[in-house]
Amino acid sequence: MAEVAPATIEINDAYFCQHFKEVCTTCSYDGREENDTFFGFDPIDREGLEAPASSQNKDGVYQCKKHGSPTCNQCYGWKKQITRARAAAKKAGKKSSS
Helix, strand or coil, X not given: CCCCCCCEEEECCEEEECCCEXXXXXXXXXXXXXXXXXXXXXXXXXXXXXXXXXXXXXXXXXEECCCCCCXXXXXXXXXXXXXXXXXXHHHHCCCECC
């Protein structure tokens, strides 16, 4: 039986599984490497991001429920969140996955 890739969603340039998680054990999805690379980082073993409550607008674009914006920097500030997760991983002693 062929493996089926988990369904992904794009929220303000970052990829998540259909459960709004960057790393999901339910659907075996891990988007950390792709997101790290897109935002200009070398991939490392870090905690995955989780998207805040979101909904799709009439154009099918995800937007945060709190502000109703598809490009909300408060809710979707992925580069800043990845930077924090990377710093926490380095502090915890996790090594580069490459």
